[in-house]
Amino acid sequence: MISEKLKKNIFIYLLLTPAFIVLIGVVFYPFIYNIVISFSNMNLRHIKDWQIIGFRQYYKVFFESSQPDFYVIFIKTIIWTVVNVFFHVTIGVALALILNQKIKGRSIYRMLLILPWAIPQYVVALTWRGMFSYEYGAINLIIQKYLNLPGVEWLKNPTEAFLACILTNVWLGFPFMMVIALGGLQSIPNELYEAADIDGAKWWQKVKNITLPLLKPVMIPAITLGIVWTFNNLNIVWLVSNGGEPSDQTHILVSFVYKAAFNLYRYGYAAALSVVIFIILLLFSLKFMNKTKVTEKIY
Amino acid sequence: MKIKNKKSFLVKLITYIFLTIFTIIVIYPIIQLVSISLRPGNRLLSTDLSIIPKDATFDSFIKLFTERPFLKWIVNSLYVSFVVTISGVILAALAGYAMSRFNFFGKKIALLSLLTTQMFPATMLLLPMYIMLVNLGLINSYLGIVIVYSATALPFCIWQMKGYYDTIPTTLEEAALIDGASNFYAFYKIILPLAAPALVITALFSFMTAWSEYVVAAQILQDTDLWTLPLGLKSFEDNMTSEWGLYAAASLIVSIPVVILFLVLSKWLVSGLTLGSVKG
Numbered sequence: 001m002i003s004e005k006l007k008k009n010i011f012i013y014l015l016l017t018p019a020f021i022v023l024i025g026v027v028f029y030p031f032i033y034n035i036v037i038s039f040s041n042m043n044l045r046h047i048k049d050w051q052i053i054g055f056r057q058y059y060k061v062f063f064e065s066s067q068p069d070f071y072v073i074f075i076k077t078i079i080w081t082v083v084n085v086f087f088h089v090t091i092g093v094a095l096a097l098i099l100n101q102k103i104k105g106r107s108i109y110r111m112l113l114i115l116p117w118a119i120p121q122y123v124v125a126l127t128w129r130g131m132f133s134y135e136y137g138a139i140n141l142i143i144q145k146y147l148n149l150p151g152v153e154w155l156k157n158p159t160e161a162f163l164a165c166i167l168t169n170v171w172l173g174f175p176f177m178m179v180i181a182l183g184g185l186q187s188i189p190n191e192l193y194e195a196a197d198i199d200g201a202k203w204w205q206k207v208k209n210i211t212l213p214l215l216k217p218v219m220i221p222a223i224t225l226g227i228v229w230t231f232n233n234l235n236i237v238w239l240v241s242n243g244g245e246p247s248d249q250t251h252i253l254v255s256f257v258y259k260a261a262f263n264l265y266r267y268g269y270a271a272a273l274s275v276v277i278f279i280i281l282l283l284f285s286l287k288f289m290n291k292t293k294v295t296e297k298i299y
Numbered sequence: 300m301k302i303k304n305k306k307s308f309l310v311k312l313i314t315y316i317f318l319t320i321f322t323i324i325v326i327y328p329i330i331q332l333v334s335i336s337l338r339p340g341n342r343l344l345s346t347d348l349s350i351i352p353k354d355a356t357f358d359s360f361i362k363l364f365t366e367r368p369f370l371k372w373i374v375n376s377l378y379v380s381f382v383v384t385i386s387g388v389i390l391a392a393l394a395g396y397a398m399s400r401f402n403f404f405g406k407k408i409a410l411l412s413l414l415t416t417q418m419f420p421a422t423m424l425l426l427p428m429y430i431m432l433v434n435l436g437l438i439n440s441y442l443g444i445v446i447v448y449s450a451t452a453l454p455f456c457i458w459q460m461k462g463y464y465d466t467i468p469t470t471l472e473e474a475a476l477i478d479g480a481s482n483f484y485a486f487y488k489i490i491l492p493l494a495a496p497a498l499v500i501t502a503l504f505s506f507m508t509a510w511s512e513y514v515v516a517a518q519i520l521q522d523t524d525l526w527t528l529p530l531g532l533k534s535f536e537d538n539m540t541s542e543w544g545l546y547a548a549a550s551l552i553v554s555i556p557v558v559i560l561f562l563v564l565s566k567w568l569v570s571g572l573t574l575g576s577v578k579g
Contacts (some may be wrong), residue, residue: 007481007482008401008482009484011481011482012397012401014393015393015394015396015404016393016394016395016397018389018390018393018394019391019393019394019453019457020391020394022386022390022449022453023453023454024415025446026424026428026446026447026449026450026453027416027450027453027454030423030427030431030450031419031423031427032422032427033427033430033431034424034426034427037426037427037430042430043362047430047433054562059349091321094317095317095318095321098314098317098318101314103314103315106324109318111562111565112322112325112326113321113322113325114561114562114565115325115326115329116325116559118554118557118558118559118560118561118562118565119329119554119557120507120511120529120553120554120557121511122511122512122513122529122532122533123511123532123550123553123554124328125470126532126533126536126546126550127328127331127332127547127550128328129536130335130536130539130546131328131331131541138327138328138331161404171325171328173322175481183376200520203310225417228417228418229417232418232419232420232515234420234421235513237515239513239533253420254420254421254422255421258421258422258446258514261422261425261426261429262320262429262518264371267426267430270426271422271427272424273422274419274420274422274423274426275423277420277423278420278423278534281418281420282415282418283456285418286547
């Protein structure tokens with residue numbers, strides 16, 4: 001006779017085991033292996049006969065004068081993340097506020113505005129790359145025809161290429177924030193606004209005192225996730241700049257590691273840099289989550 | 300009174316202008332794709348900005364299927380995506396339920412580690428797995444790519460299923476258990492059907508992960524016979540001067556089904572995402 005408790009325990013482990021085994025194999029083991037590689041001299045020539053060489057690869061990450069420089073890319077990555085997430089959130093929330101009102105054709109607008117999120121990312125990236133083409137790209141044609149300005153060499157200069165990546169990613173990312181914000185707005189009880197109306201509050205007072213504070217708990221996790229995803233967004237930078245063009249000057253950290261690993265075959269170095277990126281993100285997320293919780297308590 | 304009306308009219312006007320501008324920005328690239336896909340081969344690179352080009356033709360679409368292995372890429376992509384989706388949904392539906400309902404040793408750590416995987420840069424798992432696959436001789440195999448895709452999709456899927464189960468009251472199973480049902484019966488017959496929206500969203504997520512993935516596929520599937528759609532489309536883009544029309548046509552065909560799915564399901568997507576991320 002099996003006891004109820006044992007039965008329940010068996011049931012729990014039956015539920016967990018398949019996923020657990022797969023996760024050990026495809027996440028945990030590679031993760032540990034990556035850390036091992038990061039302490040080794042593995043590269044294309046030493047793929048089988050590698051040795052542990054301690055922290056040398058980590059030293060290289062921070063102090064090797066690489067072209068492009070680690071710190072330059074790091075700063076670029078921060079700019080990339082901050083600018084993107086800022087526009088995602090402001091555009092997203094603004095559109096959500098508008099779509100949450102009674103507006104003609106609301107559902108059609110909503111449907112159209114979600115499109116950038118629905119289209120596969122690589123299609124977005126490659127299509128925008130085409131639109132940024134100097135001679136035939138739609139963006140330059142519009143600039144020349146309607147604004148009478150000279151065309152911009154979007155993909156040949158580092159600054160413009162980086163800007164092109166950012167524009168593409170802003171276009172791609174705001175619908176996510178808009179959808180999350182819309183969900184949050186719909187959960188705010190109408191009575192609050194009615195009470196505010198009775199008190200004679202102006203619309204911006206309502207936004208400031210009701211909408212935004214109540215939207216915050218919904219947006220904070222989404223923003224954290226957005227920051228992590230943007231920081232790690234390899235697709236857009238890699239495909240819009242075609243692997244860091246011109247001459248490896250359009251990189252964020254993830255695209256730089258990808259290049260080190262798969263174009264330059266510097267496995268040990270790439271593994272070390274991956275760990276560094278991961279730790280940066282982990283520390284940031286812990287801090288960010290903590291800080292926002294603290295501010296919530298103050299409210 | 301008059302002043303207030305005027306003001307609200309102004310607000311409304313600004314609102315509509317803002318909305319319209321963003322809608323145009325959003326649909327313009329898509330219109331571009333349509334327009335390029337309809338251009339005849341000798342006018343691919345034109346400085347024409349009209350939406351429907353002069354002498355529009357479906358040549359690019361026909362060429363995709365008759366002269367290029369496009370159909371094969373579709374089949375390959377469908378195959379990989381379905382395997383990833385089905386395995387992901389089953390594993391996540393089971394594990395998510397355990398995570399939501401029961402306490403077990405190491406649960407908190409397990410949940411936190413799942414969340415932590417979201418912070419891995421792409422190379423963090425891709426590089427070691429790539430080296431493992433090389434050593435195992437699984438480069439250029441679908442097994443290899445399915446493994447890598449599962450690693451990216453599964454943690455998020457489990458987290459999401461758990462979040463949804465959390466919203467279903469436990470009283471439902473408790474009642475069934477009192478009536479003498481087994482744990483499995485309560486889960487399978489009562490909770491799982493209620494979690495249908497979450498299952499659909501999880502399926503959509505896993506499917507999109509595999510269907511739209513380029514950077515991993517580029518490393519693992521080097522044999523052109525095994526190429527999935529993203530690799531094929533990128534090869535068109537590389538020859539922009541001659542194959543831009545093919546690229547545009549192909550990307551429309553690739554995007555339309557997922558976009559439709561996405562729009563149909565977007566209602567559940569919102570609730571799934573917000574619940575999954577807020578609760579925990």
